[in-house]
Amino acid sequence: MPTRYQSFTAKRVTQNWLNILHREDRAGAAMCQLFGEQESVELSRSDLRVFARQESLDCFVMATLLWGYPDGMRKTWASDISDNLLALTSLLNEARQGIANWRPHFARADAIRGLGLSTYTKFLNFLSADVSGHPALILDKRIIDVAAAGVFEEFTGDYSSKTYPAYLETMHSITADLKVEAESLEFFLYEFGGNLKNP
Numbered sequence: 199m200p201t202r203y204q205s206f207t208a209k210r211v212t213q214n215w216l217n218i219l220h221r222e223d224r225a226g227a228a229m230c231q232l233f234g235e236q237e238s239v240e241l242s243r244s245d246l247r248v249f250a251r252q253e254s255l256d257c258f259v260m261a262t263l264l265w266g267y268p269d270g271m272r273k274t275w276a277s278d279i280s281d282n283l284l285a286l287t288s289l290l291n292e293a294r295q296g297i298a299n300w301r302p303h304f305a306r307a308d309a310i311r312g313l314g315l316s317t318y319t320k321f322l323n324f325l326s327a328d329v330s331g332h333p334a335l336i337l338d339k340r341i342i343d344v345a346a347a348g349v350f351e352e353f354t355g356d357y358s359s360k361t362y363p364a365y366l367e368t369m370h371s372i373t374a375d376l377k378v379e380a381e382s383l384e385f386f387l388y389e390f391g392g393n394l395k396n397p
């Protein structure tokens with residue numbers, strides 16, 4: 199699975215992004231830097247990892263939102279996250295050092311309005327953060343639903359923010375047996391796990 203090349207294109211005219219582009223703060227400056235004079239910006243997982251290595255994480259946060267939600271986020275979540283950009287980037291800088299105690303760490307992320315498990319694990323994945331001894335992976339509703347439905351006997355369970363470390367342990371165990379990259383399995387489950395039918 200060529201996960202590093204998976205990309206999405208976000209358009210400047212999307213209301214969420216237009217609102218942030220007009221802000222005169224760090225979020226607005228980062229968004230302007232990403233779009234430049236272009237009407238759209240295409241971002242891949244590989245691009246996000248480049249942004250993740252920068253000292254300032256402002257562009258990384260905005261780029262990840264564009265990649266994850268190219269058509270815009272629901273409600274006022276993009277603006278809410280932008281309002282709390284300093285708190286979020288501080289938390290992500292801590293995550294770069296590794297997360298030994300997941301629940302108290304995520305409780306601080308969850309307190310940021312608009313920031314849920316799916317979005318936060320996107321940040322952690324592209325930062326290559328270590329969570330309870332395992333490299334972070336994205337966990338969103340589609341993957342949670344695949345596990346709950348028992349589509350694959352090796353990957354079943356009730357995964358949530360509380361059980362995120364268990365999800366990582368399971369995923370890394372499966373990929374060690376299969377000798378594939380964990381992110382490839384995450385991408386496969388997201389893309390195909392809910393759309394398979396036995397012949």
